[in-house]
Amino acid sequence: MTVLLWVSVLSLVVWLWLALGQGFFWRTDQRLPERRVPERWPTVAVVVPARDEAEVLPVSLPSVLAQEYPGEARVIVVDDHSSDGTGELARRLGATGGLPLTVATPPPLPAGWTGKLWALRHGVELAGGVDWLLLTDADIAHRPGSLVALVEAGGAGGLDLVSQMARLRVETRWERLVVPAFVYFFAQLYPFRWSNRPGARTAAAAGGCSLVRRTALERAGGVAAIRGAVIDDVSLARAVKRDGGRTWLGLADLVDSVRPYPRFGQLWRMVSRSAYAQLRHSVLLLAGTVLGLVLVYLVPPVALVAGAAAGSWVVAVAGGAAWAVMAGTYLPMLRYYRQPAAAAVLLPFTALLYLLMTVDSAVQHWRGRGAAWKGRTYPRPQEKGAS
Incomplete structure (x- = not known):
């Protein structure tokens, strides 16, 4: 005793x-900061990397295409060599209207890159000289007004990266037990207030929804600067902040993950x-x-x-x-x-x-199994390539 x-x-x-x-870290009041309507609406490209996402794309992609944006905006879905018809499904969904959609496939995955970041790099190249890039996952649905709110917050605060932790699904018993704790532990490891403080060492983002200035991404070395990162969202925030950029991370009210995790093993x-x-x-x-x-x-x-x-x-x-x-x-x-x-x-x-x-x-x-995801196994950091 x-x-x-x-x-x-x-x-x-x-x-x-x-x-x-x-x-x-336990407080949940870090929501989108002050917003202001810009004098000129900046150009935006929404980049969606997708690999075998036919299950969730019919729910998520229409919500992105339906965003009403006063300026010039378009959507780029990068089909990362899917085996379930993700690319063709995206094209069919884009034909129903909304923001202009481009569906592209990147070259084969080179050594030293994770699949998602290689797809993002291809999408960023296709976006060209836009002002903002919204990097959002294929399982993320955006409610009406999400894109406008992100751009208004980024411009009003002089931010270079605006990221929101999407509200994850909590419908099954295991989701209700595990998911809130997942976000709680993440916030404990990367307190949002510290991450949002200019000059603080803590830097974090949520990969499902990150609006980044194109110029800030280029100053940080582009997507290539984090090409081998498994935890790409935190790596992106660190790269932007290390170069002097201002980052912000908070909980979302207009962004939801639609990926189901019905079984505990998932x-x-x-x-x-x-x-x-x-x-x-x-x-x-x-x-x-x-x-x-x-x-x-x-x-x-x-x-x-x-x-x-x-x-x-x-x-x-x-x-x-x-x-x-x-x-x-x-x-x-x-x-x-x-x-x-x-x-x-x-x-x-x-x-x-x-x-x-x-x-x-x-x-x-x-x-030797590394981080396995979507049919790929990423090796130990000192090794080369991916299988």
């Missing part, structure tokens, strides 16, 4: 620090495919992450139950207090996803699942 007491007290101290000193792969890359393939960072997750998320409920069972109420109170702070910081994210407040007590269990997903990500990496 003595050891558990000290560990539970340490966990409580860590939670108090996280709640007050980690950029108020959610597992969504997280595990890039978790170890997030840790820069470092064994030390992996060990530290596992110990940190245990201390922060698993110790509080264990201390509460064990302390109560052993009659050590000091241990139980310390564990219970840490668990209460944890649950309290999770409530705003649950409200954002319209989930019941009672679900906050399940966060330790969800954190355990994420711990196992992270370890599995490292194991897959050590087995």
